Amino acid sequence: METGMIIGAGFMGAGIAQVCIQSGYRVILTDTKKEMLEKAKADMAVSLEKLHQKGGIKESAEPVLDRLEIAQSIEAGFKSKRKISWVIEAVYEDEDLKKTILADVEQQIEDETLMATNTSSIPVSRLASALKHPERFVGLHFFGPVPLMELVEVVKGEMTSEKAFQQGMGFVKKLGKYPVGVTKDIPGFVMNRIFAAAFRECQELVGKGVATPEDIDAGMRLGYGWHIGPFRIADNAGLDTVLRIKKSMEASGEIHLYSNAGIIEEKVENGHLGRKSGKGFYSY
Ligand SMILES: NC(=O)c1ccc[n+]([C@@H]2O[C@H](COP(=O)([O-])OP(=O)(O)OC[C@H]3O[C@@H](n4cnc5c(N)ncnc54)[C@H](O)[C@@H]3O)[C@@H](O)[C@H]2O)c1
Known part of the structure; x- marks a missing residue:
């Protein structure tokens, strides 16, 4: 089972985590605020149970939630010793904060790990300037509420490789969502x-x-x-x-x-x- 890490357990991070565990991924969800992690988990339990009862998902909430781990720091998340296949950053829309987090994450992952940001407006190439390997970094702009919205913009930064862009497109499809490719990286995308x-x-x-x-x-x-x-x-x-x-x-x-x-x-x-x-x- 593939494991991914999501940083930020707010409206978007929690929603992305939910659709990932629904699709069979294992997710380590991190946030600096304990109450956000607890709220995310509690909201997911309610949402998953509702979905199950309406026939939207086959599994009941419990086994799906078993694929979620929460961690109060990125470091604690990496201590789980699982191989992390992808990381999605979903913290506040703050360029400096995002760059600091991305640079920190890059030091702790393997070469083949895909890195993504859920930024709404900051060009992916600008965030990529904090990275040593910007070629494996892509924008995955989910729409909220994530469990309900089918659209995800997949943004190719100036230095994003074709491989990473296609990985992003494929990942979105695996989540049952519709990827719209954005191949020119401008503020606010499309x-x-x-x-x-x-x-x-x-x-x-x-x-x-x-x-x-x-x-x-x-x-x-x-x-x-x-x-x-x-x-x-x-x-x-x-x-x-x-x-x-x-x-x-x-x-x-x-x-x-x-x-x-x-x-x-x-x-x-x-x-x-x-x-x-x-x-x-x-x-x-
Ligand atoms: N709200 C939307 O509809 C929407 C839609 C698409 C994209 N986005 C983008 O998604 C991102 C998150 O937005 P949101 O609406 O979920 O915001 P939010 O305020 O609901 O959540 C942000 C979370 O980031 C956490 N955080 C802050 N610093 C952190 C750190 N150093 N480490 C770990 N976690 C940290 C906060 O505690 C908070 O829980 C932003 O970039 C936003 O622009 C938002």
């Missing part, structure tokens, strides 16, 4: 640029008092066939994460994709982070 452009105008319209978030969401669902509206998507993603992505895109010079209406900033300042905190544009 889908987040498109979403950001639409969401920018949504925030401007709310900021100018033209319409409410609820009505814009209803409009995008009923008028354009979006499954859920953009403000609901932002709430699900976490408004703190949305803000970090905005800052990262601004630092990359992509200011045209982001609104300065201040709506997200205000929510985050008040501790309204979306679904994760019980309140954002909606209450949960």
Whole structure:
């Protein structure tokens, strides 16, 4: 059974871990916060049981969860002595933090281990500059909630080898997801640029008092066939994460994709982070 390591047990890391153990991989999930690891495991147990009862997976929650190990540091994760075939980094959208972690991980893995990042917006090539072997590093941009969303962008950095890119594409297919190849490594890749452009105008319209978030969401669902509206998507993603992505895109010079209406900033300042905190544009 192949083992992988996922770093960061938040909304995305926990979701990626779940689909990996569902697909038969063994996963070592690491986070510096014990409560995040415990929450991830508890949420997975509930989600897996529901999926099993609905016929979405054959196995019950218990044997699937047996394939998950949690560790409160990367070092502790590597102590499991299992051969790690791949590592996916899913910590905060912070370039320096990600680079530090990736450089640290690289020193502890074998030559053939595939390295990946779940960054939403930072070019893979920029993160790869922290690595001695950038050729085995690829972007695997999952969409959240990961157990429900079929799309994964597979991003080829300037130095990513064709082999690593194809490994990433194959890995995504093994998880039962649809890989969209992104072969030019630009900030925000494809889908987040498109979403950001639409969401920018949504925030401007709310900021100018033209319409409410609820009505814009209803409009995008009923008028354009979006499954859920953009403000609901932002709430699900976490408004703190949305803000970090905005800052990262601004630092990359992509200011045209982001609104300065201040709506997200205000929510985050008040501790309204979306679904994760019980309140954002909606209450949960
Ligand atoms: N939220 C989304 O919808 C979404 C979608 C696609 C990609 N992403 C990207 O995925 C990444 C994670 O986003 P998220 O929404 O899961 O964020 P999150 O805030 O839910 O989780 C981040 C986790 O990283 C952990 N962490 C921080 N420093 C760490 C360290 N040194 N070692 C181990 N763990 C550490 C935190 O404790 C936290 O649990 C970001 O790069 C984000 O841009 C997010």
